[in-house]
Amino acid sequence: MHYKLQVTLRLFLLVALLPTLFPAFAGETARRELTIKGTVVSTEKEPLPGVSIVEKGTNKGTTTDVNGEFTINLSTPGSTLIFSFIGYATREVVVDAAGTLDIVLESDARGLDEVVVVGYSAKKARYLSSSVSTINNEKLRDVTSNELPNLLQGKAPGVVVSTNSGDPTSPARVVIRGSGTISASSSPLYVVDGNIDGTYNPVDVENVTVLKDVAATGLYGSRAANGVIIVNTKMGKAGKTEINFNNTLGWAQATTGNFRLMNAQELYDFQSTFNPRDPSVLKNNTNWWNEAFRTAFVNNHNVSISGGSDKTTFYVSGNYYKEQGTVIQNDKTGYNFRTNLRSQLTNRLTAAVLFNAQYxxxxxxxxxxxxDAYTNLPFDPAYENGVPTDGRSYPNWLGRDRENFLQSIQYNYANARSLRTSLDVNLDYDLTDKITLSSYNRANFGNASGATYYxxxxxxxGANGGELYNNNNNNYRLLTSNRIRYSEDxxxxxxxxxxxxxxxxxxxEYNTTSGKGLPAGQDVLSVATDILVSPTGYNEQVAFRKFLGQADYNYDNRYFLVGSLVNEFSSLFGKNNSTANFFQLGxxxxxxxxxxxxxxxxxxxAKLRMSHGTVGNAAIPNFASLGLYTISQSASYAGVPGAQPFQKGNPNLTWEKIRASNLGVDISLWSRIDLAVDIYNKKSEDLLYQKPLTATTGYSYVWVNAGSVRxxxxxxxxxxxxxxxxxxxxETNFNMALNRNKILELSGGAATFRPGNRLPLAAGHDMGEFNLPVWAGVNPENGDPQWEKLVTDANGNVTRELTSSYSSVQTAQSRQFTGKSTNPKFTGGLTNTLTYKGFTFSAFLNFVYGNWVYNESRAYFDNDGLYESYNQMILADGWSRWQKPGDVATHPKPIVGGNKDSNQSSTRYLEDGSFIRLRNVRLGYNIPVNVMRRIGFSRANIFVSADNLWTGTKFSGPDPEASFSFEDTPGNSSIKYPISRKVLIGVNFTL
Structure with a gap:
């Protein structure tokens, strides 16, 4: 017992003397008890709750409370604390001893010190020589949509987004700095996480950078002619693991603007002036518009987990999105999963693995x-005894098309399914402290299928005893981008x-099959009794190769020069011009x-910027340069399918080339007002054009390089x-852009391409300028329609005459360039954001001015009696119909069978498409942190949001918005699916 007591006393004395005998050990003991307290505030001395505080090199971290206060225990004196918070510049502080810290974080809202991804590199915004716009996640997520273009609308100058339809399955179009192509695509190039193409979901987007001038876009070579949109997805941050839940629920209704169709009494009264009906038709008053549209529901739910150490970070996200269209039986459902992992494997090697899947x-x-919603007569019943009527068999059905869509949608459908995956493996290796080797690699895989059943x-x-169309598409893309970077001061x-x-x-690879003669309700081709159309299919392969060199010089952070040269090969172009060179200077x-x-x-x-250079456009169909044949039964010989010419080859086909210059200035006043102004000149040459050929050539068309546009x-x-x-x-954000378009020349000295079209292409004119017979109103004496007729006398003098003969103004001479274009004179957006304590209120307006829209639908329901079996629209404010001699009216006298072709194509249906729209209003509230922590949450936010609350316009249709892209029919509104007004409620919280 005595021996055990001695051993115990000796051990006690040894432990007590260790701090004296071994100072290093004493330090280790002290380090375990190093406690740091403090507060974090803004430069305005406002406490900042929720600031992330991490001990560098460890997983140890905390966040500030509602008062901006924090406490953290550190491992060692000399440790570094990292303070980071959204909207503020990250700050690192070395801590030598226990005590109290007062930390001030400077706002990063001005964005000058924000790092912007441009091309294959990243720079602080203040040092860029390029014209770019960056939109962060918070500014993207005010409007509710699962499509990025919709979120960009009105957010960046020069980026014009047109939502041509309220259908959630219909994509919006993006045009940057005007359309400069005829037959090639005008869509910008998307770059996701450093590589061309890729998949993403808007909820995972950290920020978007739009590259507009050639100094920035040119690095992407032949596919950057229409601008580049760089999408950066979220990455994890070192520190405490965060779990975020974001939920939005809401409903939507179709907007109707200035448009309304007649009810039964109104239509009866109108038609009684020229086509008396039996009063018995008034027994029905069907509102077909209300039958076709509904209150639709929107759901958007997302959960994400992020965090990591200073060596490895992760971000994992899952999203479910369901948006019903306001038209019945129309909806979009999306599932998205993303995993972003980044790890510093060694002191020199960093790897990132990014995976995204979209269904x-x-x-x-x-x-x-x-x-039918636009044209069916209110006199016809939608239901009989609770069952949808069949217009084909219903007695005394008065509508022209004898169809009730409510009957057909019980059985018919059209749908599509798609799965897209994207896998990135990116490696960065620091060969020395000045040389970095990088390899960015991506594999995209996609599968899509569709079915349409009647x-x-x-x-x-009915005509074919049932019809079924199936299609299937498989595709994949492999990309490797290998880079070497040398930096020296x-x-x-x-x-x-x-x-x-x-x-x-x-x-x-793509294939389609179809069949007819299917038993009722049997929607599989195995029961078809015959083919409907011969099966079609193709498989194809396209290759690109690019070499790029760039030099970027900076003197004393005052003077900056950047120059690059790109050489690119593409199998799309003719064998004589399969490569091209582009250069950029800034x-x-x-x-x-x-x-x-x-x-x-x-x-x-204050900064001055300028750039000049060239870039290309390769957005054409695969094999456009090759001579193609079709093999079909129509060219058969002796019962064997034969081949016939289809597309004429052009071995000299080459890229469209865009030569552009940009002059810009960035100014900040009192560190409160930021102004950026850019002036640009962009000339597109060697335009890619699908030139039609006469039947005598044996070909349908040939792809050529034709003319130039500015x-x-x-x-x-x-x-x-x-x-x-x-x-x-x-805070107020305002942007505006003005663009003027002009065709400089067409190939072969041609004056016009596509003569006779509403939108021909003519040298000296805007690409979107309408060419139509000019409407001259109504003859006040007899109510007949009138047009302008151009007459040339023997001396070549041209005079204008009024005529009521439409056939006389269909000639090339009397069709006139109107000076009215589908392209707007200017576009822009205005956002105001106010915060008060925990509340945030924002209102976002976007506007388009000076564009014209051809309201083609009016030919059906504003036709002066031609289609008495169609419903009619209520005349817009300021419009009137001729009734008696002397009337000065906008609309001719209605006559059964129409009044002298008054509804034929002319400037009568050309309307001002200008509008200003209250795109979004949002009110949010951040629940106090101390309240949320009592129930185990770090922070929470609730909000109410409304989209498309109001639109100011003179346009007579439901919605003035029309496409500006030549991939659609620009400036055309026909049987418009109107956009929807949405009201949404959201709850976001973080564990």
Missing amino acids: TRDNYQNSNTLY DRRTKQG FGKHSLTLLGVAEAETSFA ASWVLTNENFLKNNKVLSF NRGIEFSLTSTNLTGKQLTW
Whole structure:
């Protein structure tokens, strides 16, 4: 017992003396008890709740409470604390001893020190020589949509987004700095997480950068002619693991604008003036519009988990999105899963693995639902004894098409399913402290299938005893981009050299099958009794290869020069022109880094930018340069299918080339007002054109390079911090862009391409300028329609005459360029954001001015008696119909069978498409952190949001918005699916 006591006392004395005998050990003991307390505030001395605080090199971290206060225990003196918070510049602080820290985080809202991804590199915004616009996640997510283009609308100058339809399965179109192509695509190139193409979901997007001038877009070579949209998805951050739940629920209704159709009494009264009906028709008063449209529901639910250490970070997200269309039987459902992992494997090697999978299910609207909603007569019943009527068999059905869409949608459908996956493996290796080798690799895989079924019990399927169409599409794309970067500082000089070698291969296969004679309700081809159309199919492969060299020079953060050269090969083009070279130059001068402007209290930042260069457009169908034949039964010989010429080959076909210049200035005043102005000139040459050929050539068309188009414009964006009080802040963001388009020349000296079209292409004119017979109103004496007729006398003098003969104005001479274009004169957006304590209120307006829209639908329901078996629209304000001699009216006298072709194509249906729209209003509230922590949450936010609350326009249809892209029919509104007004409620919270 005595021995055990001695051993115990000796051990106790040894432990007690260790701090004296071994100071290093004493330090280790002390380090375990190093406690740091403090507060984090903004430069306005406002406490910042929710700031992430992480001990560098460890998983240890915490966040500030509602008062901006924190407590953290550190492992060792000399540890570094990292303070990070959204909207503020990250700060690192070395801590040597226990105590209290007062940390001030500077706002990053001005964005000058924000790192912007441009091309294959990243730079602080203040040092860019390019014209770019960056939109962060918070500004993207005010409007509710599962499509990024819809979220970009009105957010960046020069980026014109047109939503041609309220159908959730219909994509919006994006045009950047005007359309400069005829037959090729005008869509921008998308780059996701550093590589071309890729898949993503808007909920996972951290920010979007739009590259507009060639100094930025040119690095992407032949596919950057229409601008580049760089999408950066969210990555995990070192520190405490966060679990975020974001939920939005809401409903939507179709907007009707200035448009309304007649009810039964109104139509009866109108038609009684020229086509008396029996009063018995008034026993029905069917509102077909209300039958076709519904209150639709929107669901958007997302959960994400992110975190990591200073070596490895992760972000994992899952999303479910369901949006019903306001037209019955129309909806879109999407599922998305993303995993982003990044790890510093060694001191020199960093790897990232990014995976995204998207599954989408689309149910398309019945092909006749919208058409019938506009044209069916209110005299015809929708139901009889609770069952949808069949217009084909219902006695005394008065509507022209004898169809009730409510009967057909019981059996017919059209849908599509798609699965897209994207896998990235990216490696960065620091060969030395100045040289980095990178390899970015991506594999995209896609599968899509669709089916359209018309049951034999419906009008659409009745003629063939039922019809079924199936299609299937498989595709994949492999890309490798290998890069070497050298960076060196020589005193005040900085130089970065970049070399890129990139190769890409795409494969696709597509097939369609169809059948007829299917038993009722049997929607599989195995029961078809015959084929409807011969099966079709193709498989194809396309390759791109690119070499890029760039030099980026900086002197004393005052003068910046950047130059690059791109050589690219594509199998799309003819064998004589399969490669092309492009160059880009850029320069900028930061004036406020000069001694004469340093520390200027008014002009806190000023920079001049300029760029010039070339870029290409390769957005054409595969094999456009090759001579193609079709093999079909129509060319059969002796019962054997034969081949016939289809597309004429052109071995000289080459890229469209865009030569562009940009001059810009960025100014910040009192560190509160930011202004960016850009002036550009963009000339597109060697335009890709699908030239029709006469039948005598044996071919349908040939792809050629034809002519040139110029776009000139000015853009500006303004951000103003109006109030920065302790409790109230107010920020305004305003942007506007003006663009003018002109065709400079057409190949072969031609004056016009596509003569006779509403939108021909003519040298000296806007690409979107309408060419039509000119409507001259109504003859006040007899109510007949009138047009302008151009007459040339023997001396070549041209005079205008009025005529009521439409056939006399269909000639090439009397069709006139109107000076009215589908292209707007200017576009823009205005956002105001106010915060008060925990509340945030924002209102976003977007506007389009000076474009014209051809309201083609009016030929059906505003036709002066031609279609008495169609419903009619209520005349817009200021319109009137001729009734007696002397009337000065906008509409001719109605006559059964129509009044002298008054509804034929002319400027009569050309309307001003200008509008201003209250795109979104949102009110949110951040629940106090101390309240949420009591129930185990870090933070929470609730909000109410409304989209498309109001639209100001003169347009007579339900919605003035029309496509500006030549991939659609620009400036055309026909049987319009109107956009919807949405009201949404959301709850977001973080564990």
